[in-house]
Amino acid sequence: MTDHALLLVNLGSPASTSVPDVRRYLNQFLMDPYVVDLPWPARRLLVSLILAKRPAESAHAYASIWWEEGSPLIVLSRRLQEAMRPYWSHGPVELAMRYGEPSIESVLLRLADQGVKRVTFAPLYPQFADSTVTTAVELARKVIRERSLPLKMDVLAPFYNQPEYLQALVESAKPYLDKPFDHLLMSFHGLPERHLHKSDPTGTHCLKGADCCQKATGTVLDHCYRAQCIKTAEGFAHTAGLRPDQWSVSFQSRLGRAKWIEPYTEARLDELAAQGVKRLLVMCPAFVADCIETLEEIGMRGQEQFLAAGGQELILVPCLNEHPVWVKALTMLCERVPQSA
Numbered sequence: 001m002t003d004h005a006l007l008l009v010n011l012g013s014p015a016s017t018s019v020p021d022v023r024r025y026l027n028q029f030l031m032d033p034y035v036v037d038l039p040w041p042a043r044r045l046l047v048s049l050i051l052a053k054r055p056a057e058s059a060h061a062y063a064s065i066w067w068e069e070g071s072p073l074i075v076l077s078r079r080l081q082e083a084m085r086p087y088w089s090h091g092p093v094e095l096a097m098r099y100g101e102p103s104i105e106s107v108l109l110r111l112a113d114q115g116v117k118r119v120t121f122a123p124l125y126p127q128f129a130d131s132t133v134t135t136a137v138e139l140a141r142k143v144i145r146e147r148s149l150p151l152k153m154d155v156l157a158p159f160y161n162q163p164e165y166l167q168a169l170v171e172s173a174k175p176y177l178d179k180p181f182d183h184l185l186m187s188f189h190g191l192p193e194r195h196l197h198k199s200d201p202t203g204t205h206c207l208k209g210a211d212c213c214q215k216a217t218g219t220v221l222d223h224c225y226r227a228q229c230i231k232t233a234e235g236f237a238h239t240a241g242l243r244p245d246q247w248s249v250s251f252q253s254r255l256g257r258a259k260w261i262e263p264y265t266e267a268r269l270d271e272l273a274a275q276g277v278k279r280l281l282v283m284c285p286a287f288v289a290d291c292i293e294t295l296e297e298i299g300m301r302g303q304e305q306f307l308a309a310g311g312q313e314l315i316l317v318p319c320l321n322e323h324p325v326w327v328k329a330l331t332m333l334c335e336r337v338p339q340s341a
């Protein structure tokens with residue numbers, strides 16, 4: 001059978017580092033109601049305010065990490081796509097981005113045109129969030145429905161607790177863990193606290209008490225991004241054989257004035273330096289491919305902050321990218337996705 005495609009989906013990047021391209025990208029991204037979850041008039045107003053200054057700042061940050069071939073996120077996702085082709089025997093392996101190009105719509109139209117009948121849709125996010133997973137899945141379903149595409153679609157669920165994923169993370173981090181270090185910080189992308197309350201199916205669990213995420217199970221855990229990040233970190237530490245005092249978790253990439261989930265990475269970098277940590281490893285397990293959030297926010301600004309606070313070295317552990325163990329792990333996870341009738 002060669003009519004069953006695998007579609008890898010990531011977030012997307014601006015088309016270039018020019019301010020107009022970055023503004024276009026940020027506008028598409030932030031006007032997504034799953035990302036800035038306000039009613040349209042308030043969202044439009046807030047995003048317009050953000051767009052007054054942010055595109056120039058972000059364009060500068062993108063320029064500092066951009067590669068000759070383009071955005072690291074896109075280039076690395078393409079390399080993953082290429083590496084997976086020999087392993088996926090059921091049909092084409094394609095790549096789409098939720099924002100920017102190649103769009104989910106253009107890729108689904110092309111696949112249907114090629115005679116593909118079934119798509120395994122793989123959002124490249126280990127942990128669930130409405131602002132990443134739901135928005136991509138809903139958009140794909142809308143395209144299939146509105147364009148009447150004869151495609152069956154099955155979705156890869158968040159894989160934060162899958163042994164293959166955790167093992168791949170450990171394998172890829174091994175060269176860094178094998179050298180002496182004082183502490184490992186697992187810095188995940190943050191989320192506004194409001195998003196966590198909204199996705200809590202009980203309406204009463206999330207952010208009630210300091211250890212709510214440690215206690216999350218069942219449908220609460222299935223929907224709680226913060227709890228899934230903590231499970232990822234615990235699973236990683238367990239698989240790597242780390243002691244509890246060797247690692248901690250934080251959340252980065254805060255935007256705007258609302259309260260985001262804590263502890264904040266910025267605060268942890270100062271605390272760790274003050275505690276005498278000199279050689280700090282930072283890994284970012286919410287991202288499977290290196291991007292502006294890892295390379296610039298942690299690798300450049302985070303490093304500068306940690307050194308200014310008295311640390312000696314911040315070593316950024318690369319994301320899974322196209323690591324061969326990850327390529328095989330992701331193939332296995334995608335092979336296991338149940339097929340709808």
Ligand SMILES: C=CC1=C(C)c2cc3[nH]c(cc4nc(cc5[nH]c(cc1n2)c(C)c5CCC(=O)O)C(CCC(=O)O)=C4C)c(C)c3C=C
Nearest residue numbers: 011012013014035058073129131132189255286291292293
């Ligand atoms: C309200 C704003 C944002 C939410 C919510 C959010 C959630 C979220 N994002 C990722 C993964 C990525 N985000 C990336 C960049 C990025 N994120 C935001 C804002 C929110 N993200 C902005 C404005 C940007 C653009 C860069 C900037 O101006 O700072 C990226 C990298 C893209 C790239 O081109 O490299 C990724 C990946 C997750 C996993 C997540 C929720 C859990």
Ligand SMILES: [Fe+2]
Nearest residue numbers: 011189253293
């Ligand atoms: Fe983001």
Ligand SMILES: [Fe+2]
Nearest residue numbers: 206207213224
């Ligand atoms: Fe929670």
